[in-house]
Amino acid sequence: MENPSFAPDRASQPFHLSDSSNFTTDSTMPADHAELSTRRLRSHDVVRGSKEIPPVSGLPDSSSPVLQDSSFESGIDPTTERTAYILRKPSSRGEIKAIIEEIHDQLTSASPSHSQYLWVQYIKSDLFAELNDEKLALKGVRTTVFYEKNEILYKVMAGPFHEKIPRGMVSWIEHVFHPMHIEYWNEDFWSGGTGEKDGRFCSKQPDASFYPGPDPLPGQPIPWPSLVVEVGMSESARQLQADARWWYSNSGHQTKVVVLIDADPITHNANVEIWTPVLNQHRGADTRDRPTHVLECTQRAHLRNGVVQGADLRIPFQAVMRRPIANPLETDLILTAAQIRRICR
Template identity: 25%
Template sequence: MDFSNVPQSSSPELSSVESESADTLVQLAKETKQQPFTTNGSLQKTLEHLQRALQQDQTSDQYLVFTSVPPAQHSKLSDDRSRTSKYSRLSYNAETRILIAKVMPNPAHELAIRLFDELISFELRAINVRREVKPLGSTTVTVGNWKKEADCCWAPDLTNPRRLSFVMEVGLSESARRLALDARGWLETYSSSVKLVVTIGIKRETPEIVFHRWELISREYGVQTRSSPPQAHRTAFLKLSRTNNATIITGESYLNGTITATTQLDLSFDKIVNRPPHQPLERDLVVSEQELRSFAEDIWIGQGLL
């Protein structure tokens, strides 16, 4: 593939994320406010304080980093019965004892997760692979040295449900760079099985939602067929907004060195199901323009913007 002429991002922030090659979760931790762990109760209070600040529009930064977090504390925090797990997603490195927390700012984000999950389930049923791909929600999985929770994820191998293929992350549009680092973390971290990531950025004060599709792209760097490790790149962009009381969708897909205008979200069958399609109904998953429009309008109603 020749991606040399493809504008991988319309945002300088995302372009810089795509050009970085170090551990992106480490990079995310470095760029985020850090504080040392003291007690489980103190950590929970800090996260709850951030959630309130997000809800009251006092900040747009969803991420916090805690250092020196014991593994046992991470286990308690990530337990489904923990109140922390209901409004935050955690990434934890047991070797460095770094904990990255992404706090969900309001119910609209939870609604986005549920609606997107429903759209994917509908498509999996339509192409007759619903029993072959398992939805795992925010299940904690291991990628490299990290234990991570996605907002929503899917695994194609029912005998090994921790081997994810597809992940979705949602956040504030103001957190676009950190969402991009999160996407790269899923795709590029050593031993990760994830092949496809969708990030959804929701603007808080105006009706605007941005979808990014991220995939691993191999790049040749030697004349004798030696290739560099695949890197994550944005391969599609969709923006949903309101103009004259109508929902407008604009977008581009970047594949095989070609830029194509699009108003739908196409998701590779091979990368989600982990095999090529071979039955009559099997095809790439498609979230249509109408489905995207309904998705966005439901979110905006939840935000009080419609």
């Protein structure tokens, strides 16, 4: 499995937990943050101290062009590899659920933990099958499943705040389409929610997904969404960017718009990015394994203390609906400052 080609944008600092058996954290929480509460984790005997991670230097800008489409098929960013809580050889679904609940509690506390990801490794085949059968029943998490390695990366949502942001985005899209006479009830589009899609090396759940046209009948294959929303904390920005590129690459470029929102559940500050295909400026003379277009952040806005910095964000109508504009009522979708505040408040 190939690793993404870009690196994290900050130096790592060690964060230590109490000793126990088979749960490790390669976390990088700043020293002034409170240590992860381990009462429940200790009761399951699953916590072990984290390793110190050396600083990373010479890092590229997150918006630099991607050289190879395949470099983001793996579904996990190096920053997440370094900072995710790691559980090896879990004994049961209950053990995993208890750790997810502890991470969730910390994410919604006054001193939130530094990572919202739990990476479960070396899962026994019978438990792996059970987890895959029941993963949609787990509330407040999204999964990236590595079938060949029997591993699952869980993204733990930071409570109702992070859960409502993707719903707000879908409601906004429906609101914008209404005066264009593009309606769900007319089978002009449908929402796929957190429906899982299989990629080349793993499957992934979005936080929200949008599909033009009527929804498939039972038994019909489900297409790739045209638009995906991914939500996380500011510390998860690199993983969200890897997610965006994963959707574009693994969908065969059918997913052409990804909205990334990293938001602080305490301050409600947020960064909103629109990712769309751009010409690959680094393609060069040797075009083998180098796509003509890559997915990059083309627009962004920042919400700080209730004030939005940046211009209105424009989502191309044709990219979302997979057809040209057909009449004067149809226009690109404009996400205004007021709408950003409403979605992220």
